Each structure stands twice: as C-alpha cells, then as structure tokens.
Amino acid sequence: MERVAILALQGAFAEHQQMLxxxxxxxxxxxxxxxxxxFLPVGGDGVGMSGLVIPGGESTAMMRIIRDEALFxxxxxxxxxxxxxxxxxxxxxxxxxxxxxTMDIKVRRNAYxxxxxxxxxxxxxxxxxxxxxxxIRAPYIESVSDGVEVLxxxxxxxxxxxxxxxxxxxxxxxxxxxxxxxxxxxSMMGRM
Amino acid sequence: xxxxVLLNRQLAQMLKGGVIMDVTTPEQARIxxxxxxxxxxxxxxxxxxxxxxxxxxxxxxxxxxxxxxxxVSIPVMAKCRIGHFAEAQILxxxxxDYIDESEVLSPADDVYHINKRDFKVPFVCxxxxxxxxxxxxxxxxxxxxxxxxxxxxxIIQAVRHMRMxxxxxxxxxxxxxxxxxxxxKQLRVPFDMVxxxxxxxxxxxxxxxxxxxxxPADAAxxxxxxxxxxxxxxxxxxxxxxxxxxxxxxxxxxxxxxPKILAELSEDLGEAMVGINESEIQLLMAERxx
Numbered sequence: 001m002e003r004v005a006i007l008a009l010q011g012a013f014a015e016h017q018q019m020l021x022x023x024x025x026x027x028x029x030x031x032x033x034x035x036x037x038x039f040l041p042v043g044g045d046g047v048g049m050s051g052l053v054i055p056g057g058e059s060t061a062m063m064r065i066i067r068d069e070a071l072f073x074x075x076x077x078x079x080x081x082x083x084x085x086x087x088x089x090x091x092x093x094x095x096x097x098x099x100x101x102t103m104d105i106k107v108r109r110n111a112y113x114x115x116x117x118x119x120x121x122x123x124x125x126x127x128x129x130x131x132x133x134x135x136i137r138a139p140y141i142e143s144v145s146d147g148v149e150v151l152x153x154x155x156x157x158x159x160x161x162x163x164x165x166x167x168x169x170x171x172x173x174x175x176x177x178x179x180x181x182x183x184x185x186x187s188m189m190g191r192m
Numbered sequence: 193x194x195x196x197v198l199l200n201r202q203l204a205q206m207l208k209g210g211v212i213m214d215v216t217t218p219e220q221a222r223i224x225x226x227x228x229x230x231x232x233x234x235x236x237x238x239x240x241x242x243x244x245x246x247x248x249x250x251x252x253x254x255x256x257x258x259x260x261x262x263x264v265s266i267p268v269m270a271k272c273r274i275g276h277f278a279e280a281q282i283l284x285x286x287x288x289d290y291i292d293e294s295e296v297l298s299p300a301d302d303v304y305h306i307n308k309r310d311f312k313v314p315f316v317c318x319x320x321x322x323x324x325x326x327x328x329x330x331x332x333x334x335x336x337x338x339x340x341x342x343x344x345x346x347i348i349q350a351v352r353h354m355r356m357x358x359x360x361x362x363x364x365x366x367x368x369x370x371x372x373x374x375x376x377k378q379l380r381v382p383f384d385m386v387x388x389x390x391x392x393x394x395x396x397x398x399x400x401x402x403x404x405x406x407x408p409a410d411a412a413x414x415x416x417x418x419x420x421x422x423x424x425x426x427x428x429x430x431x432x433x434x435x436x437x438x439x440x441x442x443x444x445x446x447x448x449x450x451p452k453i454l455a456e457l458s459e460d461l462g463e464a465m466v467g468i469n470e471s472e473i474q475l476l477m478a479e480r481x482x
Binding site: 008009010011012013014015031032056057058060061063064065068069089090109110113114115116118119120134136137172175 | 195198199200202203205206207208209210225226227228229230231261265266267284287288289290312313314439442443445446447450453
C-alpha cells in the first residue's frame with residue numbers, strides 16, 4: 001500500500017487525506033519533525049511507495065511553521081532525492097524558487113486577485129481529459145524551465161505542471177469529487 | 193448549491209488550521225503575516241479598546257482597510273455591524289476577502305441580520321449555539337465562529353459556545369429520522385440543515401473559535417474542543433511581545449495535540465493581555481444578534 005505524508009501545518013489537508021483514503025492509500029499527517037521522522041521509511045527501498053502532499057492554505061503561514069519546526073531542510077532534501085510530491089495552490093507556491101526551491105517554475109501569487117476573482121471551471125488536463133478545477137485566490141505559473149512539462153493551461157495561463165517527481169496544480173482537485181489527478185499522483189509512486 | 197456560495201465556503205476551508213489576527217495598522221498586518229497568520233481582520237480599534245471607549249462602534253474607514261490590503265498578500269477581512277447591509281456593500285466594493293457581520297460593533301438592526309445571499313463576497317458570523325449557527329448559514333454565512341466574549345482575554349464564553357455547539361451536533365447526529373423534524377422546530381432552523389448535521393455530524397461550513405483567546409494554551413484548548421482554527425483579537429497586540437505571541441499561537445494551532453511542543457511555545461512570552469473576567473464586564477457583546 002502507498003504511504004502518503006500530508007503536510008498538515010495549515011490549510012485544507014483533511015480534504016487530501018479523505019481523497020487519498022478513498023483511493024486506498026495510507027496517510028500520515030505531518031505537523032512537526034517527529035511526525036516526519038516517523039514517516040520516513042527506514043532503509044532505502046520503501047521510498048518507491050511513499051509520497052508527499054503539500055495542500056492548499058496560506059504559503060506564508062506554512063513557510064513560517066516549516067522553518068520554525070525545522071522541517072524545511074529535511075522535506076526539501078527528500079523531494080530532491082526523488083520522493084513523489086504533489087502541491088496544490090499554496091503547495092505549488094511552496095515548491096517554487098522563493099520557497100522550497102525544488103521546482104524550476106516562476107509563480108505569480110494571488111494571480112486572479114482577491115476572493116471575488118475565485119472561480120470554478122472544467123478544463124483539459126493532459127493525459128486525463130477534462131477535469132473540474134476550483135481556483136481559490138489562486139496562483140498560476142508564469143513560466144517554466146526546460147524539463148518542466150505543462151499539463152494544463154486555462155485562459156492562457158499554466159495551471160498544472162510536472163517536473164520529474166514533482167506534480168503541481170494551481171487549482172484544488174481535493175475539493176471536487178473527481179479522483180483522477182490523485183490517482184495519477186499515486187501512479188507516480190508506482191501504482192499501475 | 194450556488195457556485196459562489198461553494199467558492200466562499202471553500203475559501204474558509206483553506207483557512208483551517210490557521211490563526212486570523214485583528215490588526216489596526218499596515219505595520220501590525222505585516223507582523224501578523226510574518227508570524228504565520230492565515231488572514232487578518234482589519235479594524236480601527238481592537239475589541240478591548242472598543243470596550244474601553246464605549247459609544248457606538250462602526251465599520252472601519254475603507255482607506256484604512258485598503259492600506260492593510262496593500263500591505264499583505266494573505267486574505268483581509270473586515271467587520272460590519274449586524275444588519276448593516278450598506279456597510280457590507282461598501283466592504284464588497286473594496287473587494288474585501290471576507291466580511292465579519294460582527295457583534296463586536298454596535299448592532300444596526302435588532303431584528304434582521306444581513307441577507308448575505310445578496311452578496312458575492314463571503315461572510316463569517318458569530319454563534320453561541322447550533323441554532324444560531326444554522327440560522328446564519330441559512331442567511332448565507334459561509335463560515336461560523338463562536339462569539340466568545342471579545343476584548344476580555346477571558347476564554348470562558350468561547351469554551352461555553354463551542355461546547356454547546358458540539359454537544360448539540362452530537363445530539364442531532366444520534367437522533368432517529370422522525371426526531372429531526374422536532375429538532376428543526378426547536379432550533380428554529382430549516383429541516384434540510386438539521387438533516388445535514390444529522391448525516392455529517394458537523395456544520396456545513398468551517399467553524400472557528402473566537403473571543404477571549406490570549407495564550408497558546410487557549411488556542412490549543414479551543415482546537416481540542418473542535419474548533420477548526422482560531423481568531424485572536426485583542427490577545428496579540430495588547431500583549432507585551434506581540435510578534436512572539438503571534439508566532440506561538442500560530443504554532444500552537446498546528447500542534448494543538450502535542451503538550452510537549454505547547455510547553456515550549458508557552459515559554460517566555462512576556463505579559464499576556466491583562467484581561468477582564470466575564471463577571472466584571474457591563475456589556476456582553478455575545479448577547480447581540482441571535
């Protein structure tokens with residue numbers, strides 16, 4: 001069974017947990033370094049079935065806590081060593097150059113303005129088809145470097161991308177009933 | 193459900209596990225954001241000062257609110273008076289992220305709350321029990337908080353309101369279907385809402401604690417009682433070391449179930465706000481708007 005750590009510092013982590021449990025994965029909420037050390041597989045070969053989710057919420061709040069709880073470096077190293085990671089909204093921001101700096105993307109925060117600019121749409125996701133997309137005070141990706149695959153574009157802006165083991169969406173697949181993007185993330189962890 | 197209502201409920205979901213802090217200046221807003229606040233509440237005077245000043249308390253100057261919107265990237269909330277839909281229209285016009293129709297300000301209407309379904313911006317409202325919470329949700333509120341007793345630094349009322357809500361939710365969840373109709377009648381709320389609570393054992397919107405939170409331990413207490421996040425009003429900027437206390441309360445909400453971490457967070461915070469006991473105050477703000 002896949003084991004997925006969900007960064008539970010602030011935000012909508014319970015929604016990801018419900019979604020992943022529905023798909024049969026084991027979930028572990030990470031609130032501090034002790035939780036993280038308890039999650040990390042002992043020995044090397046467990047990594048293939050492990051993954052990390054960074055949920056939506058406020059990236060400034062998550063950054064404050066991830067630093068103060070001494071989680072920043074261990075989480076960053078684990079992502080760089082190849083563990084599959086899935087960031088949604090604030091979780092996407094967390095992976096960019098100004099934060100954990102593991103993904104070669106340039107992100108624009110609050111790109112659609114304040115709450116009045118939040119919206120729902122259905123749009124094409126590469127390899128999956130049309131999926132429901134909920135954008136809440138969302139960012140989008142302004143530009144990507146070579147090696148980053150663009151997975152979805154809405155109104156001319158990149159809203160989903162993948163770079164090797166790292167998957168990001170500017171919208172919230174955990175808020176809509178559609179499980180296909182989470183299934184795709186589990187497939188990155190070795191599920192066929 | 194209306195798409196806008198859903199989007200507004202979903203913004204509240206993103207605030208969960210977070211702390212929303214009262215701020216009166218852009219400088220305080222920046223301190224709150226850096227400390228890890230998930231949103232700020234922009235207001236001219238914090239509840240403790242409103243209480244001390246007396247008189248009529250109204251919506252803040254939109255210019256002051258805009259200054260705070262420009263200072264931070266996190267959501268900015270602001271308060272309007274209960275029933276004062278014109279103040280709410282003004283706050284919507286400046287694209288506030290959330291309106292708090294709040295008993296902290298002087299009520300403008302002693303019968304009607306705002307018809308919040310007329311608005312695109314979301315509303316959070318205070319409640320002391322399940323009936324109040326569901327009535328506000330019926331009017332269009334997309335987030336609920338306990339009323340507590342604002343500006344006192346005394347947690348007793350927030351505890352009372354959260355315990356009341358949770359115990360009523362458990363009672364409804366355990367009812368048989370035929371008992372639900374009578375429950376809806378007693379609570380003075382629509383039947384479908386009681387049915388939702390019965391099936392899901394929770395409110396249909398996010399529920400925060402507010403009113404009287406002054407320490408990391410207060411925040412942890414409210415989270416353990418079932419709050420999904422915490423508002424801190426006077427507790428931070430009326431204390432000796434606002435920056436440190438703000439950070440400590442943020443981390444206490446994340447690790448509310450970990451006494452060892454809470455012990456570390458509670459060290460050396462300096463003076464907490466002095467506070468007033470509920471028995472010492474003349475004005476119970478929680479009695480406003482039912």
